Amino acid sequence: MTRTWSDLDDFQAFIDGGGMVEPNDDMPAPYRDEVFRFIEFHANSELMGGLTERDWIPRAPGVRLKQIFLAKTQDEIGHAHLLYQVAADMGLKTRTEMLEQLFDGRSRFHNVFHYQAVTWADQIAIAYLVDAAAFASQRAVFAECTYGPYKRVLKRIVSEEGFHMRHGEEMLLRLAEGTDTQRSMFQDALTRWWWPAVQLFGPDSDPNDPLLRWKIKSQTNETLRHAYIQKYVPLLQSYGFEIPDDNLRFDAEAEDGKGAWLTTDIDWEPLKATMRQGGPDSRRRISTAAANYADTAWVRSALEPKPVAA
Amino acid sequence: MRTFEVFLKRPGKDEFRHVGSMQAPDPEMAQVLARDSYCRRGEGDQMWLVDRSDVVEVDQEVLATTTDLAHRTNDGSAVAARRKQLRAEGAS
Numbered sequence A: 001m002t003r004t005w006s007d008l009d010d011f012q013a014f015i016d017g018g019g020m021v022e023p024n025d026d027m028p029a030p031y032r033d034e035v036f037r038f039i040e041f042h043a044n045s046e047l048m049g050g051l052t053e054r055d056w057i058p059r060a061p062g063v064r065l066k067q068i069f070l071a072k073t074q075d076e077i078g079h080a081h082l083l084y085q086v087a088a089d090m091g092l093k094t095r096t097e098m099l100e101q102l103f104d105g106r107s108r109f110h111n112v113f114h115y116q117a118v119t120w121a122d123q124i125a126i127a128y129l130v131d132a133a134a135f136a137s138q139r140a141v142f143a144e145c146t147y148g149p150y151k152r153v154l155k156r157i158v159s160e161e162g163f164h165m166r167h168g169e170e171m172l173l174r175l176a177e178g179t180d181t182q183r184s185m186f187q188d189a190l191t192r193w194w195w196p197a198v199q200l201f202g203p204d205s206d207p208n209d210p211l212l213r214w215k216i217k218s219q220t221n222e223t224l225r226h227a228y229i230q231k232y233v234p235l236l237q238s239y240g241f242e243i244p245d246d247n248l249r250f251d252a253e254a255e256d257g258k259g260a261w262l263t264t265d266i267d268w269e270p271l272k273a274t275m276r277q278g279g280p281d282s283r284r285r286i287s288t289a290a291a292n293y294a295d296t297a298w299v300r301s302a303l304e305p306k307p308v309a310a
Numbered sequence B: 001m002r003t004f005e006v007f008l009k010r011p012g013k014d015e016f017r018h019v020g021s022m023q024a025p026d027p028e029m030a031q032v033l034a035r036d037s038y039c040r041r042g043e044g045d046q047m048w049l050v051d052r053s054d055v056v057e058v059d060q061e062v063l064a065t066t067t068d069l070a071h072r073t074n075d076g077s078a079v080a081a082r083r084k085q086l087r088a089e090g091a092s
């Protein structure tokens, strides 16, 4: 007999009591659906992110940076690999179905992978801002995460994302201490990437978000977004860069005198467009990913078990 | 394809831990893929791969019988009460 719950209230009591769900449990269908969707989205984002990193391996300046980007690519594809396994084990879609739907443009992935990285400085802005945003949001999932297999692979993913973040900070430091051309390259990249990175956290959470109730997410989108802004506005300014927000201001009175950075009201239209595959680079990204999948068919066929010769 | 459960042991006194699952055509290939998926930075110095079909999941009913056997544990409260009493008497 597997573990089972009489209804959603019974299941909620289990979750609230610190319970952890495992794949063979007879989990409520809405939990299975929502958690699966969330993990599939995460897996797709890792894969699309890994392919972005890969684009820059040949163009990364110098051997050390090429090695770093090779390793990052392997990490991101590895993250996707672990997550697709966890998602497939939930029994709703096979890995092949998830991949085919992604390459057909029928699946969603993070907004930031719908934009073009124009120069090398964009790639650094991604490594600095996007990996940090991914790190913060994944760590908030890891903090509670009631689905056992997801929590176990997140442990590894979050620790690797920490390396990416530190690589990103170091690369930013190099550009910030570099020539005027390098500094202006980064400023342009920051202007392009600031809002997509902030929007990665998503619009304010629905207070009834079942993922909060079931402790997949430990914090609301707005809490994470706010914390991110508080951390990265002063950091970027300390390097002498300008945040592309005319209404940005520090309110010393905010939060009981602790003070807080307040931004302009966020326009969520660009984020919504990416969720419809209507971002500036969505089409190219998806077709590149599909082409890569087709190019690597030989690896999958080589891994098929061969009949044993008599 | 076969599915393997991956257990990794960090160097030192840590125990083996389940870190995830993966697919491979055979145990030989599984070793290479498991290293690439789970041990790229020396996260472990020993690894077990268990074919998922060999895992026996223990029935909830079998496990349930062990939860009401209070005589198998002892929280030490009787002895603690005695000590507390002795301390109180010594102080007065």
Ligand SMILES: [Fe+2]
Residues within 6 Å of the ligand: A046, A075, A076, A079, A157, A161
């Ligand atoms: Fe990642």
Ligand SMILES: [Fe+2]
Residues within 6 Å of the ligand: A076, A131, A134, A160, A161, A164
């Ligand atoms: Fe990353």
